Amino acid sequence: MVRTAVTVDLDAPTNDQPQPLHNRWHPDIPAVANVEPGEPFRVECIDWTGGQVEDSDTANDIRDMDLDRNHHLSGPIHVEGAKPGDIIAVDILDIGTIYGHEWGYNGIFAQENGGGFLTAHYPDACKSIWSLDGVYATSRHVPGVRFEGMIHPGLIGTAPSQELLEQWNERERALADTDSAEVPNHPTGEDVPPNALPPNENEALVGNLAGEDAERVASEGARTVPPRENGGNCDIKDLSLGSRVYFPVFVEGAKLSMGDIHFSQGDGEITFCGAIEMPGYLDLEVEVIENGVEKLGVDHPIFEPGHMGPTYSDYLVFEGYSVDEHGTQHYLDAHVAHRRACLDAIEYLKGFGYTGEQAYMILGTAPIESRIAGIVDIPNTCVTVSIPKSIFEFDIDPSARGSYDGTSRGDVARTD
Ligand code: ZN
Numbered sequence: 001m002v003r004t005a006v007t008v009d010l011d012a013p014t015n016d017q018p019q020p021l022h023n024r025w026h027p028d029i030p031a032v033a034n035v036e037p038g039e040p041f042r043v044e045c046i047d048w049t050g051g052q053v054e055d056s057d058t059a060n061d062i063r064d065m066d067l068d069r070n071h072h073l074s075g076p077i078h079v080e081g082a083k084p085g086d087i088i089a090v091d092i093l094d095i096g097t098i099y100g101h102e103w104g105y106n107g108i109f110a111q112e113n114g115g116g117f118l119t120a121h122y123p124d125a126c127k128s129i130w131s132l133d134g135v136y137a138t139s140r141h142v143p144g145v146r147f148e149g150m151i152h153p154g155l156i157g158t159a160p161s162q163e164l165l166e167q168w169n170e171r172e173r174a175l176a177d178t179d180s181a182e183v184p185n186h187p188t189g190e191d192v193p194p195n196a197l198p199p200n201e202n203e204a205l206v207g208n209l210a211g212e213d214a215e216r217v218a219s220e221g222a223r224t225v226p227p228r229e230n231g232g233n234c235d236i237k238d239l240s241l242g243s244r245v246y247f248p249v250f251v252e253g254a255k256l257s258m259g260d261i262h263f264s265q266g267d268g269e270i271t272f273c274g275a276i277e278m279p280g281y282l283d284l285e286v287e288v289i290e291n292g293v294e295k296l297g298v299d300h301p302i303f304e305p306g307h308m309g310p311t312y313s314d315y316l317v318f319e320g321y322s323v324d325e326h327g328t329q330h331y332l333d334a335h336v337a338h339r340r341a342c343l344d345a346i347e348y349l350k351g352f353g354y355t356g357e358q359a360y361m362i363l364g365t366a367p368i369e370s371r372i373a374g375i376v377d378i379p380n381t382c383v384t385v386s387i388p389k390s391i392f393e394f395d396i397d398p399s400a401r402g403s404y405d406g407t408s409r410g411d412v413a414r415t416d
Pocket of ligand 1: 048154260261262274275277
């Protein structure tokens with residue numbers, strides 16, 4: 001039995017947990033636990049929204065979500081002996097659901113509250129609830145698919161130094177202040193959704209700090225949405241069981257934090273809310289590599305994936321190029337190419353009775369592989385989106401598409 005270093009109470013409010021949570025990155029957020037290198041330990045996490053999403057058949061909770069509260073992170077955890085310039089190697093020994101909470105959700109955010117990769121095409125809030133039976137996920141809102149989870153923390157990282165934090169805030173504030181019409185790949189060219197998320201005191205959780213310290217940290221703390229040099233919200237589905245991830249240390253004790261556990265996710269986490277989101281636990285072990293930043297020659301995380309799978313072999317692969325939906329040519333633009341591949345995959349799956357939103361959620365939740373196939377063939381990047389055929393309970397081969405009998409496959413949960 002591993003020692004539980006951080007525990008949560010799924011029935012308690014997010015600001016009244018056994019150990020305080022945090023939802024900003026800042027070097028001065030106090031550690032809530034200590035671990036020794038080489039000692040396995042357990043960290044429990046609530047879901048990234050802090051219980052804002054219910055197991056229900058309405059998407060009102062997705063539409064009305066308070067995004068300023070996210071993500072709810074467990075930690076920071078002080079790693080004995082880790083100091084700036086070191087690297088901590090974190091082994092992911094186990095990950096799972098919390099007993100009694102064997103379900104998760106996927107959402108498409110409304111364009112005016114969060115948005116997502118395809119928000120210009122799917123602007124309305126929707127939701128799907130997923131039942132988690134051992135390693136398998138199924139959804140009453142997306143019938144006909146069943147797949148094995150590749151469970152991973154969407155978010156895990158070390159605390160920034162004050163200097164690094166200030167760099168983040170400066171560069172992100174500059175982007176936030178730019179006219180969206182001037183920002184390449186902005187989905188609407190208007191102010192919503194925002195270009196970036198500079199510090200915002202509203203709903204900031206900064207551990208057990210109080211008074212002036214709490215106010216300062218809330219006003220300076222970086223939002224947890226983007227991944228950065230400390231890791232953070234990388235949303236890498238392959239960072240699963242058996243992986244070993246190396247993080248640079250920027251402060252004494254490293255201050256490791258994590259959350260946003262995903263039962264499964266497609267590459268790109270395209271719906272933004274996000275994968276199959278759930279509370280869960282992580283069993284970890286840490287090694288300190290002294291002076292690791294110099295030794296390994298990296299100042300950002302790297303990792304070695306585990307070998308657990310799921311391993312699929314038969315895929316149907318969609319190709320996208322950097323020509324947008326309006327026929328406009330872009331220069332080697334992987335963002336546009338990925339979007340086109342996803343839109344084509346969604347249109348294809350609609351031929352088997354799914355709504356566009358159901359198909360969008362399949363791409364967001366199932367173990368979909370996306371790759372940059374070519375990024376040198378002027379002017380078109382080619383991005384591929386590969387769907388494992390055997391996640392479907394029916395034949396999705398091109399030869400079967402024309403003969404689908406048109407039976408409805410239900411629908412996602414929508415707003416009232
Ligand atoms: Zn997530």
